[in-house]
Amino acid sequence: DAGVIQSPRHEVTEMGQEVTLRCKPISGHDYLFWYRQTMMRGLELLIYFNNNVPIDDSGMPEDRFSAKMPNASFSTLKIQPSEPRDSAVYFCASSFSGSSYEQYFGPGTRLTVT
Amino acid sequence: GDSVTQMEGPVTLSEEAFLTINCTYTATGYPSLFWYVQYPGEGLQLLLKATKADDKGSNKGFEATYRKETTSFHLEKGSVQVSDSAVYFCALSDKNAGNMLTFGGGTRLMVKP
Numbered sequence: 666d667a668g669v670i671q672s673p674r675h676e677v678t679e680m681g682q683e684v685t686l687r688c689k690p691i692s693g694h695d696y697l698f699w700y701r702q703t704m705m706r707g708l709e710l711l712i713y714f715n716n717n718v719p720i721d722d723s724g725m726p727e728d729r730f731s732a733k734m735p736n737a738s739f740s741t742l743k744i745q746p747s748e749p750r751d752s753a754v755y756f757c758a759s760s761f762s763g764s765s766y767e768q769y770f771g772p773g774t775r776l777t778v779t
Numbered sequence: 780g781d782s783v784t785q786m787e788g789p790v791t792l793s794e795e796a797f798l799t800i801n802c803t804y805t806a807t808g809y810p811s812l813f814w815y816v817q818y819p820g821e822g823l824q825l826l827l828k829a830t831k832a833d834d835k836g837s838n839k840g841f842e843a844t845y846r847k848e849t850t851s852f853h854l855e856k857g858s859v860q861v862s863d864s865a866v867y868f869c870a871l872s873d874k875n876a877g878n879m880l881t882f883g884g885g886t887r888l889m890v891k892p
Contacts, residue, residue, distance in 0.1 A: 669822075696878040707884050708823075708868070715877065756822055766811050766872035768880055770822035 669771035671757050677777045683745040686774045689738055690759030698768060699732055699742050700756040708756075714740065715762075747778045781806045785869050785883035792890050798856040800886045802843075802869035805850065810871040812836075812845050812852040813880065817866045826854075826867070859890045 670689040678684055690697050698713040712722040717734045725732070729748070734740040744751055754775050758768040786801040804810065811830045815823040827836030832847035841856045852869060869883040 698879075708882050710879070713877075713879065720877065721879070758823075760878045762878060766878050766880065767813060767825050767828060768823075768878070770815075770824070772822050 669759055669769055671771035671774050675775050681746045684747045686742040686755050688740045688757030694759035694761045696760045697740050698758040701753045703753045749778045752778050781881045783869050783881055783883035785886050788887040790888050792859055794892055795858045798859045800854040800867055802852045803850055804871050806873050808873045810873045813870040814854050815868040861890045861892055864890045
């Protein structure tokens with residue numbers, strides 16, 4: 666299995682621009698998680714889906730952030746408009762409800778907003 | 780709510796030294812416990828896990844024992860290598876919280892030759 670795939674790996678954009686991060690979970694997994702990691706705040710859960718339905722988005726920082734999962738093999742995290750404080754590494758992870766809850770992480774997208 | 784507390788780093792050791800990274804947790808149910816490792820520039824990888832009290836998880840020379848009486852899951856390795864330099868995260872999953880994981884703040888380990 667290819668594991669969790671994220672794209673792009675690096676994104677540099679200017680303040681005010683729209684940014685879209687993409688994730689392909691491991692085939693057969695029914696949970697998908699989006700995290701953000703910064704030096705100051707550590708690892709934060711933004712939102713997670715079960716069977717493509719958003720379950721908990723309480724970690725989404727503000728209305729500028731939105732996430733979708735149109736099907737079992739694809740999810741996006743969008744920031745519009747982006748701000749310098751959004752600079753971070755964004756991770757996608759997936760897991761299977763039939764396992765003992767372990768999550769499998771993608772390599773992350775490093776976002777820099779200038 | 781559930782929480783995980785790890786010792787703050789960085790932890791700096793010489794090669795072949797003994798490693799302990801402390802982890803304690805608070806949970807209302809009977810969680811599964813995990814250690815994840817993050818190497819520079821990479822995502823988190825599952826290192827080991829334990830699903831019930833007194834279970835010992837082990838992998839790559841690392842081990843941790845699920846201690847319900849002390850609500851702890853300390854990570855140990857008898858002889859660290861330079862290649863073990865990474866950030867280590869303790870985490871728990873409560874059966875009542877779906878597949879969500881609650882992570883500790885991470886502990887950076889630096890191993891010097």
